[in-house]
Amino acid sequence: MKSLLSMEDLTNEEILSLVKRALDLKNGAENKKRNDLFIANLFFENSTRTKKSFEVAEKKLNLNVIDFEVSTSSVQKGETLYDTCKTLEMIGIDMLVIRHSENEYYKQLENLKIPVINGGDGSGEHPSQCLLDIMTIYENYGKFEGLDIIIAGDIKNSRVARSNKKALTRLGAKVSFVAPEIWKDETLGEFVNFDDVIDKVDICMLLRVQHERHTDNKEKSEFSKENYHKNYGLTEERYKKLKEGTIIMHPAPVNRDVEIADSLVESEKSRIFEQMKNGKGFIAALDQSGGSTPKALKLYGIDESQYTNDAEMFALIHQMRTRIIKSPAFNSEKILGAILFEQTMDNLIDGKYTADYLWEEKHIIPFLKDKV
Numbered sequence: 491m492k493s494l495l496s497m498e499d500l501t502n503e504e505i506l507s508l509v510k511r512a513l514d515l516k517n518g519a520e521n522k523k524r525n526d527l528f529i530a531n532l533f534f535e536n537s538t539r540t541k542k543s544f545e546v547a548e549k550k551l552n553l554n555v556i557d558f559e560v561s562t563s564s565v566q567k568g569e570t571l572y573d574t575c576k577t578l579e580m581i582g583i584d585m586l587v588i589r590h591s592e593n594e595y596y597k598q599l600e601n602l603k604i605p606v607i608n609g610g611d612g613s614g615e616h617p618s619q620c621l622l623d624i625m626t627i628y629e630n631y632g633k634f635e636g637l638d639i640i641i642a643g644d645i646k647n648s649r650v651a652r653s654n655k656k657a658l659t660r661l662g663a664k665v666s667f668v669a670p671e672i673w674k675d676e677t678l679g680e681f682v683n684f685d686d687v688i689d690k691v692d693i694c695m696l697l698r699v700q701h702e703r704h705t706d707n708k709e710k711s712e713f714s715k716e717n718y719h720k721n722y723g724l725t726e727e728r729y730k731k732l733k734e735g736t737i738i739m740h741p742a743p744v745n746r747d748v749e750i751a752d753s754l755v756e757s758e759k760s761r762i763f764e765q766m767k768n769g770k771g772f773i774a775a776l777d778q779s780g781g782s783t784p785k786a787l788k789l790y791g792i793d794e795s796q797y798t799n800d801a802e803m804f805a806l807i808h809q810m811r812t813r814i815i816k817s818p819a820f821n822s823e824k825i826l827g828a829i830l831f832e833q834t835m836d837n838l839i840d841g842k843y844t845a846d847y848l849w850e851e852k853h854i855i856p857f858l859k860d861k862v
Contacts, residue, residue, distance in 0.1 A: 493608075494607045494608060495606065495608045495611075495615070496615045496653070497653045502661060508621060509621070509628050512621075523551060527554065528556055528583050528584050530578050530585075531544055531548075532560070532589070533589045534588075534591060535589050535610070537609070537610075538743070539741075540619065571598060571599070576602065583604065585605050586605070589611075592612050593612035593614040594611055594614055611649065613652075613700070616650050616652075616653050617653055619653065619741050622765060623650075626737075626761055626764055627737075627739075629764075634658060634661035636662065636663070638687075638690055639654075639658060639663050639665045640667070640668060640682070640694055641654065641668070642669065642695070642697065642722055642724070642749070643669060643697025643698065643699065645674060645678065645697070646675045648697050648700065650697060650741050651667070651678065655679060659679075666679060666680045667680065684728065691733075692735070694724060694732065694738050694739070695739040696724055696739070696744075697749065698740075698741070699718065715745070715791060719747055719748055723748060724749065724754060725751055726751050726753060726754065729754050736759055737759055738757070739765060746790060746791075774820070774825050774827070776811050776828050776834065783803055783807050786807065786810075787807060808834065815828075815844075815847065815848065816839070820852065821852060821853075827855035830844060830845065830856055832858060835856070835858060
C-alpha cells in the first residue's frame, strides 16, 4: 500500500479507476472485506464530513478502527507528531488517516513504514475531498475534457482549491478562480471577474471563507458577509445567468448567504448534498453549547444585538437546527445519526420532541451529548 498525500501521488489512470470503482460501490457492488487491518484517524483540526466519512468507509470495509482523540493523547504532554505516529505503527496500526493544521506535515513522517492518507494539511491539499469532487463531476458529465470550471472563494487558504486545480487541469478541464484581492494566490492560475464568466461555466464551485486561517487583522476587521456575498458569492441574480446543465458544488460546511444564497443550497443545479453522499455518510453534530452559540448564529447572519437573553438565543439556534433537520437532503441515506444536547432533546419539531422526530420521521439515530 502507498500513501496518498497529494493528488500528484495519483496518475490520471489511477484517478479514473478509483472514481469508477467508487461509482460501482455506490450502485451496489461488493466491498472486499479486510478485517485483518488496523487503522487510526488522527484529526488535529475539527471535522465532521471528512472524519465521519472515513469512519463509515472503514467500517464498511470491516477494518479495525482504533479510537484516537488528540485531546486525550500524549500530544497534550508534548509528544511530537512523528513520535505519536511511530508509536501507533509499533503497536500494530497498519494505516493512518491524518488531518493537521501544518502544511506538508507528512514530510516529517517519511521514516514511517505504514501508509498515510492525507485528510487535509493546513492550506496545502485535500486529496480525499478532491476525489469525491471528481466523482461528482464524472457522475454528472461522464468526462472532464473541455469542461469550464470556476472556483470562487478564499483561494489562498484553501487546500481544496489546490488539489482540484492540479487534478482537474491534468484531466483536461479548464479551471479559473474568483477571489477578493487579499485571498488570491496567483501561482495557482488565472483569476477572473465572476460576472464576466458566470454565463459560460459548466461547474461553479464555491469554497468556504477560512476565518480560522486569517492572521492579518485587516482580513478580520474589513470582512463583511454582505459585501462578500454581493461581490464574490453565488447570488440569485448570478444563478439566473448560469447556462442550462451547469452544476453548483461546495465541499461544505456552507456559510449560507455568504458563499451562496440560502435559497440556492438545494436548488435544481446544486450538487452540494450529492457531494456529501459521495463521501459516504456522516454523523451530524447538532449540539451547541451556550459559549459557541453566538458564534454559530453570527455565521448565519444573526448578530448578538438581535436577541436579549439566553432563551431567545437558544430559540434562534433551534430554528436553525429545525430548518436543517427538515431539509429533504437531511435523510438517513446521507446521515447515520445526530448528536444533540439535552436542551435540544427537550425542544419540539412539528409537535414532536427532537429525538422522536429524528427517528420517527427521518430514521436518523439521535445521540445525547453528555455534559462533561
